[in-house]
Amino acid sequence: MRITLPSGTAAEIVRPTGTPRIGLVVSPDIFGLRPHYDALAATWASDWGMSVAVVDQYAGNQPTESADVNERFAAVAAIDDERHLADLHAAADVLDTPVFGLMGFCMGGMYCFNSARSDRFSRIASFYGMITLPDAWKGPGHGEPLDYLRAGHPDRVLAIIGGKDTWTPPEQVAQLRGLGVSVVEYPEAEHAFAHDPSRPVHRADDARDAFTRARMWLEGA
Secondary structure, three states, X not given: OEEEOOOOOEEEEEOOOOOOOEEEEEEOOOOOOOHHHHHHHHHHHHHHOOEEEEEOOOOOOOOOOOOOHHHHHHXXXXXXXXXXXXXXXXXXXXXXXXXXXXXXXXXXXXXXXXXXXXXXXXXXXXXXXXOOOOHHHOOOOOOOHHHHHHOOOHHHEEEEEEOOOOOOOHHHHHHHHHHOOEEEEEOOOOOOOOOOOOOOOOOHHHHHHHHHHHHHHHHOO
């Protein structure tokens, strides 16, 4: 079900049967809120028994499907970290569960690192999130993920990393570990190997294992 948060930002809400203990807030990849995430949210709600909210990180300014990479990067640069965190909090308010987790993918995985400064999320699962802010994404509303982690709760974060992911080089992964982030690395995996089976980099066995680990991490809250 699509709803509009108080800020005007769209979110997809899916609730399981019963009374869930965990509300899972999700920040999607650079392609934004779309039917693929509607289906993922329904699966997580059904299989994991969590209430799920997927938040449009572009706050209504999501690039069109035909937008090229430069247009998408410019749109990311225009996102404000504080506004996006406020929308994640507002989505948690809508879910109204005793415990909240956060999960994100690619760009959304970076926002998981950024949001570790919040006290709201007891556990955070970042799938191949950027560890340092890419130059093309830099804008006045952005800070560095590692700085946010230092100022927040790195011990609450699980980072799922592909060993062949050029967006998360080994020296940066070492910095995550040094801050106390829990890291699970899949040596043969490239960027975005888990959340979209239609992509050529998808690795079914690694994806299954990564989501199992993410679920266990979130349920440990």
